[in-house]
Amino acid sequence: MADRLLEYTNTITQREAQAQLLDNMDLERERGITIKSHAIQMNFIEDGQEYVLNLIDTPGHVDFSYEVSRSIAACEGALLIVDASQGIQAQTISNLYLALEHDLEIIPILNKMDLPGAMPEEVKDQIVDLIGCKREEIIPASGKTGQGIPDILKAIIERIPAPVGDPEAPLQALIFDSVFNSFRGIIAYYKVVNGEIKKGDKVKFINTNKEYLADEVGVLKLNMFPKQVVKTGDVGYIISGIKEAREVKVGDTITNVARPSLESIQGFEEVKPMVFAGIYPVDTDEFEELREAMHKLQLNDASIVFEPESSAALGFGFRCGFLGMLHMEIIQERLEREFDMTVITTVPNVSYIAKSTRDEEIAVHNPSDLPDPSKLEYVQEPFIKANIITKAEFVGPVMSLCIQKRGVIVNQSYLTADRVELVFEMPMGEIVFDFYDKLKTISKGYASFDYHQIGYRQSDLVRLDILLNGEHVDALSSLIHRSNSYDFGKRICEKLRELIPRQQFEIAIQASIGAKVIARENVKAMRKDVTAKCYGGDISRKRKLLEKQKKGKKRMRQVGNVEIPQTAFMAVLKLD
Template sequence: MKHIRNFCIIAHIDHGKSTLADRLLEYTKTISQREAQAQLLDNMDLERERGITIKSHAIQMNYKVDDIEYNFNLIDTPGHVDFSYEVSRSIAACEGALLIVDASQGIQAQTISNLYLALEHDLEIIPILNKMDLPGAMPEEVKDQIIDLIGCKREDIIPASGKTGMGIPDIIQAIVDRVPAPVGDPEAPLQALIFDSVFNPFRGIIAYYKVVNGEIKKGDKVKFINTGKQYLADEVGILKLDMSPRSVVKTGDVGYIISGIKEAREVKVGDTITTVDRPSLDSIQGFEEVKPMVFAGIYPVDTDEFEELREAMHKLQLNDASIVFEPESSAALGFGFRCGFLGMLHMEIIQERLEREFDMTVITTVPNVSYIARTTKGEEVIVNNPSDLPDPSKLDSVEEPYIKANIITKAEFVGPVMSLCIQKRGIIVNQSYLTSDRVELIFEMPMGEIVFDFYDKLKTISKGYASFDYHQVGYRKSDLVRLDMLLNEEPVDALSSLIHRSNAYDFGKKICEKLRELIPRQQFEIKIQASIGAKVIARETLSALRKDVTAKCYGGDISRKRKLLEKQKQGKKRMRQVGNVEIPQTAFMAVLKLD
């Protein structure tokens, strides 16, 4: 056991985690030249196309240092704030972390928040200065920033480059010297913490775990403590590039178990595995429940596919434990699910994965956050969907979630960043200069305002230099109203949103204009209105497509023409009563891209 080292790699987006992981795998000869490819651990097509890591990936390397064979369990983690739940799970399975900082960009917001996650779990931090081969690298300045942040010695920081392979031997040596071996009792009853799971169409559900105490053998009868279900361990083993079976996985090691589980709901990330013969009574405390930040409805385009969508969602949940969903129905879209996501990127990725991995074409409604409404009778209602908001006559007050946003940017962009946050009803709490050129701004702002396009705008005005990280700080009273969209006086519940009264008029007008562009013209006139309660605040009219019915009428009295036009008018009127307006999917997403 004393020759096992479990560590993960944490950093901000694009600081070179996956590339550095590639170099470690090559250096330890875990992968051959033939298998090598860039970002080897990012095995999803989506990850390769976008150049981001979406899922944490675990892999074991064996390497001799000073004639002693060591087992290194490496977990590569995502850097984007939306996938920080993946990071917190990986951290729970490790004793050390490589903190990677880009030598040309310095410390950014997500570096700091991932670092705090690691420190909460008492991990040994090894700071690494990556991308030293870049001409824009500023090693000395960035070293000062790292020292200020974690208070290490200057010589503890390892200069490296994922591209050229510089500094890799030093990193391996540092892992051996500094990362503690896992502690656990090999003689105790088995306790293994599940930190991930995947779905395999042939073998059922495969759970990844870290053995904390005891050991797990092939053929053991095992029990999952939270669900209370029992299984037979058909196959156990460790994670190389592919799974490699073993007869036993010992204390401190990271491995997988295949036990023919068919139901997605039976495997919970954070659960504890123990044996039936010598059960452990208590489960391991690893993760807190994940809190979704953004809610949106996902509906099948074809209403008959509801059950298939449910299956797809369950399989996706195995692979990504941070998605939460429950069934709901909508008058405009039929049956679907109300889903909770960790952020907008997360929502986009889930939608794409549904389309790619399960061939499900889905409609996503306008995303929003969850509010607390208080009625005049003193009841408390949690509102995840604008249509759940109680009637204005019974409503006493509405509270919305606030976040504390931590933005790090270059000094020259402070003005535009501030005005963006103030426009989004943010209140500045603190402004501090980390160095002469880098400023940390802390704002308190409503979660609902950053849901749509805040992150994109922040990146645009700061030329990509601002980094953003946030956490929730509770609920506060706010003057919110429900803005309903009406088409020919019929409300479309999928387009309604909760919005601050001061922004309602502008927002309503913009949506009406946008819908007018996007809805195809019909044979009859369409009224597009935005209303608050019974009061219409904005209106656009989509004129009808008209056929020239008077073409065959040449000469003669005007009354003959009028008769034909009157007849057409009657037909239009009838059509309007029965005709319904089809709303294209682009219209639902238009609300996000209003500016």
């Protein structure tokens, strides 16, 4: 759809055109999803009047909703694009509510009208029910054939208000994104709310209190387009030779040093990470390089949070917060592709709140932070409200999956004859691993899933530790509900027995809760046949040799330590 708009307004030439033009990251092209939002300016002439339109193309997946919230803070209106063959999906609804909270003008568009499986009338009913617009306001279109594009541009000009701002006021510009350029430093993207920004101005970032010289300012066409001045309502970029990634905060306000604005713009909310995991360099010497890479990534993806931590098994690394499992996977891929960093990721988990017997509240991001059971009053875990929209035939399997994950059904409503919306309350920790994949599998790809946090609730959680020869392996411990702990412990021990190579001595793999061992597997020792040279003779001669070997094995077991292969850490994630 974005490609057709850019072609129709002559923003790009035939030579520059390619499919999904704004998705310029290799990963986005491979997976067919949008990961980063992209801003681009279009000029359009309607009835002899010239208009400037600033478009931001945003991702749709729930894990990248922070990108959407940042873009919405900089916009006046939104195009709600609904697939005519699929109907409304759960993440469409959550992104729509975000736009409505910011009072954006919504233009509903029915896309993929050229498909033989399109159901325009049914889907129009869904849109009318959802946003209460008139049927004739919905624009039928197709991103493939270009149908409806002139109508969309006309609707944008008629329905979406122009940015409200005072060109004479002191400069206020909201930063909504930034990128790292190895030649020119950090480039910040912003929307000018009031005033204007000129080349050569001295500017100040209000939150960080740093001052810079605007070496180059301009607007965002397909490439950056330098200008002498960027005026109120425009979306542009600024290059000012910033070297430090920490100095640019998304949501910060740029103002002029000569005529400063005293207050910053109220931007968007702080990011709330949902899933936590440790990221460690494979080679411990690369810790500093990993730190640099993380800072540069954070520029481009402000939703990732990280702090240093160390582990006995893996050395120094970072504890990172992500918005979901897909987000975590993408960050790992980007570290490997863009910065050549090979990293180990530990078992992902969510953060809990532990209440100690002294009435202190402790935030637990890592299972090893959980206090001793004797000093623990109770543990609270984060709960979410999950909205699942699926076809009626898959209701049974979807329900049993959610109940198996300790979910409680709150509501079930039929949107149309064969589309059902199920609302569950369930623990966040249960959906972290593989919930989304399983949901897609049992619904043949037809279920869409969206969630938001609803606070913390008390649960019967225990810390499951894995011991090798009595030594704790902190990277493998996890917080888990007591009812699932026995089964989970047994399965982990069995998996580790397959993966840990045999040593000269016997290795005991145990899963324990506190001091109580709940599962055990042994990796047998490799033994040399010491009795081979005894043929015939008294049994005591053989026994003497075996006893001697047994003592050696015992001594070896006290000093020997067990190397855990990297596959073992990953296998825990894929137990099912």
